[in-house]
Amino acid sequence: MQTNFTLAQLADPEISVANEILRKCVHCGFCTATCPTYVLLGDELDSPRGRIYLIKDMLENDRPAGEQEVKHIDRCLSCLSCMTTCPSGVHYMHLVDHARTHIERTYTRAPLDRWMRALLANLIPYPNRFRVALAGAWFARPFAPLAGNLFGGRLRAMLELAPKAIPPRSAMDRPGVFPAQGERRGRVALLLGCAQRVLEPEINDATIRLLTRHGVEVVVPPSAGCCGSLTHHMGREDEAHASVTANVDAWWAETADGGGDGLDAVVINASGCGTTVKDYGFMLREDAGYADKAAAISAMTRDVTEYLAELDLPAGAPSDLTVAYHSACSMQHGQKIKTLPAELLTRAGFAVKGVPEGHLCCGSAGTYNMMQPQIARTLRDRKVANIESTRPDVIATGNIGCMTQIGGGTAIPVVHTVQLLDWATGGPVPPAMREKAV
Structure with missing residues (x-):
């Protein structure tokens, strides 16, 4: 794509990055086939290619966002399926995030x-x-x-x-060090998150049990909090960066270079958070005080399944339940982790089935299911129909947003991948599926 930014515009690091991204787009349209909103609505402006044209025009002409740009960019789920499909390597995620920041700064919403x-x-x-x-x-x-x-x-x-019942607060929902059982094989920092620890605290409990049972010390620094993705995807960059820098400080202090006992990894068990934390290096690249530390934190960040794959977990699924594995968009498109979680479940002894149209979003997408409820509900119902066609006993996924969204449309229990792996290696039955347990 040809661009016409001025030299003065290109002196802005954000515009310079946007220019590089825009110039990679060759208008091929492959992205339209896998974009959920284009598949549903059939409007070119609700496809990545259409949104790219809107963003280009808005940024190139250095003008405030208008109603048309806001409407169609707000409809983007940031599922990043387009990035998996794109043959030219267009980094749509960074472009649409920049557009959202521009909207937040220049457009007055109702x-x-x-x-x-x-x-x-x-x-x-x-x-x-x-x-x-x-x-x-x-x-x-x-x-x-x-x-x-x-x-x-x-x-x-x-x-x-909103959940039908609010789970009680877990005893493990606290800062501190959870020691490894037996000989210590590793040491990791765990992000407890924000929504997840309220909606499904058992996910963090299962993660800590599973890691410590297999010789991994888990540390939860007191000053680590929200990963920043929610405000980041709203374009509220000051709030997002406050969360990001707080986490970088907290985890850096645990590394050997930061004066701590050292870390093998920063482990994330919500794939939406993981996609953002792995991007901290980019987000803080212009911050002289944080650029190097943020890049180092991003480099050591692992989804919990990536880290578990290195531990050689024993097989031992206590049931012959059939599991439908739903790969969250942030997992398969954001982090490019496509088969590993299902492979871990299979190795544990579960019968795992893939989901038809697995590349399409379930409609959760952070706050999307609240801000764009009609589109989100349509996507959810489509996802649930595809999942139920596999006739599973339980649905597994690696993201709390997907669990909440899909769970609202089906009676099949929805659990986190790590809960099944914990159960298979000596942990308790996940609460959502106790009635299904053999």
């Missing part, structure tokens, strides 16, 4: 839209606040159908996504 986005940004990344908000949503949940299309269906979507 008051209600502005309020809802601020509400989500100030609740979900903070576990205590989020827990209180969910308690309120729990009381209001029975009235969700009465909300109808109020506020574009967003209020109903928020209430329906």
Whole structure:
């Protein structure tokens, strides 16, 4: 793609990166075939190629975002399926993130839209606040159908996504060091996350049990918090960078270079968070105080399944249950981890089935299922139909957002991959599937 940025514009590091990305696009349109919104809506502007044209025009002409750009960029799930499909290596993720920051800085949204986005940004990344908000949503949940299309269906979507019961806080949900059992084989930092530790604290518990049982010391620094992805994908860069730098400081202090006992890896058990943490080096590349540390943290970050693959877990699935493995977009497209989680489940002794149209998003996408509820629901129903066609006993995935989204459309238990692996190697039955256990 030909671009016409001025030299003055190209002096801006963000514009320089955008220019490089834009120039790689050859207009081939391969991305349209795998873009969920284009598949559903059939509008060129709701495809990656269409959005690239909108972003190019907006940035090249150095103008504020308009309603058209906001409408179609807001509809993007950031599923990154287009990046898997693209033969030219267009880094769409960095381009659309830059566009969202530009929108946030130059476009004045309607008051209600502005309020809802601020509400989500100030609740979900903070576990205590989020827990209180969910308690309120729990009381209001029975009235969700009465909300109808109020506020574009967003209020109903928020209430329906609230869990039917809020899990009690786990004893492991705390900073500290969880020692390895037996001889220590490794030492890792674990991101507890924000929404996950409230919605499904058993995921972190299972991760800690599984790692420590296999000789890995787990450290949870007190100052590590939200990975920053939620605010980052809203274009709220100041808030996102505050989260990012806090985590870099926390994990760097545990490394040998930072004066700590050393780390083999930073382990992430929510693939949406993992995609962002692995991008910390890019996000802070212009920050002289953090660029090198952030790059080092990104380089040592592993999805929990990547790290577990190095431990040679024993086989021992305690049941012959059939597992449908749903690969989260952030896992297969964001981190390019395509087969490893299913391979680990198979090695553990589970019968694993792939999901038809596995490349298409389930519609969760961070806050997307609340901000774009109609599209998200259509994608969820399509995903659930594809999953149920495999006739599984249980659904496994590596992202809390997908678990919540898919679980809202099916009676089949949905669990995290690590919960099954924990069960297969001596841990308890995942709570969601105790009725299915043999």
